[in-house]
Amino acid sequence: MPPRRGRGQARSFAPRPVPAGGGSSIGTGARPRSGGGSTVGRILIDGRNVQHALARESGGSALPTSALVARLRAAFSPPMEVELILDGHSGGGPSGRLAPGFTVTFSRHASADMVIGDRVAEALRALGPAGAWSVVVVTNDREVRDHARRNGARVEGTAWLADRIASPGSRPARAGTGIGQSRPPRSR
Numbered sequence: 001m002p003p004r005r006g007r008g009q010a011r012s013f014a015p016r017p018v019p020a021g022g023g024s025s026i027g028t029g030a031r032p033r034s035g036g037g038s039t040v041g042r043i044l045i046d047g048r049n050v051q052h053a054l055a056r057e058s059g060g061s062a063l064p065t066s067a068l069v070a071r072l073r074a075a076f077s078p079p080m081e082v083e084l085i086l087d088g089h090s091g092g093g094p095s096g097r098l099a100p101g102f103t104v105t106f107s108r109h110a111s112a113d114m115v116i117g118d119r120v121a122e123a124l125r126a127l128g129p130a131g132a133w134s135v136v137v138v139t140n141d142r143e144v145r146d147h148a149r150r151n152g153a154r155v156e157g158t159a160w161l162a163d164r165i166a167s168p169g170s171r172p173a174r175a176g177t178g179i180g181q182s183r184p185p186r187s188r
Contacts, residue, residue: 039134040080042123044116044153045072045161046139047086047104053140053158054165065093065104071165073102083119087112117147124151 047068055062063071069084076082078101090106097103107115116137124132132152138161139145145155 040136040154041134042081042083043076043136043138044119045082045084046112046116046137046141046144047084048112049139049141049144050158050161054162057162069094069098069102069104073099075161075164077101085112085115085119113141113144116144120148120151120153123153 047065051062051065051068054068065086072082072084081101081103083103083105085105085107087107089108090104093104093106095104095106105115116139120132120135120137123135127134129152133154135148135153137144137148137153137155138158139148139155140158148155
C-alpha cells in the first residue's frame with residue numbers, strides 16, 4: 001500500500017514538457033472546478049473562430065486580438081491553463097506566455113485547427129482517456145469539435161465563452177478567504 005500524504009505535503013503531478021517550437025504543452029497541474037462541477041485543467045480556444053463569432057453576436061467588426069486577450073484573462077484565472085490559438089503569424093501582436101496560466105499561440109505555417117488537434121491528441125497520450133476529459137476545446141468548427149470529442153476532450157461553443165467573457169464577476173465566488181489557502185478559518 002503506498003504511503004499516505006500528510007497534511008502539509010504537496011500533491012505531485014506529472015512534469016509539463018515544453019515543445020521544441022516554444023509553444024505550450026498540455027499541463028497536468030491543479031484542476032479547478034468549473035461551474036458545472038466537473039474538473040477542467042486546460043482550455044484550448046480556437047481564436048479566429050471566437051473572434052468572428054463574437055463579432056456576429058455584437059453586430060460589429062472582429063474583436064482585436066489584444067482586446068480578446070484582455071477579456072479572456074479577466075474571465076479565467078490560474079491555476080486554470082488557457083491557450084488562445086490563432087491562425088497565422090503574430091505580426092507584432094501578443095504571443096507566448098503572457099501571464100501565469102495564459103498563453104497565446106500563433107499557428108504559423110499550419111492552421112489553428114491542426115494545432116488544436118495536436119494539443120488534444122497530445123493530452124490523450126499524456127493523460128489517458130479519463131485525463132483527456134479535463135481538456136476543454138472552445139470552437140464552433142464542426143471538424144475541430146468532432147476531432148476533440150473522438151480524442152476524449154470536452155467541447156464548448158463560442159456562446160459559452162461569450163457568456164463567460166460578458167460576466168466574469170457574476171460567477172460564484174470560491175469558498176474561503178482571499179488570503180492563504182482559500183480555506184475558511186477553522187472554528188474552534
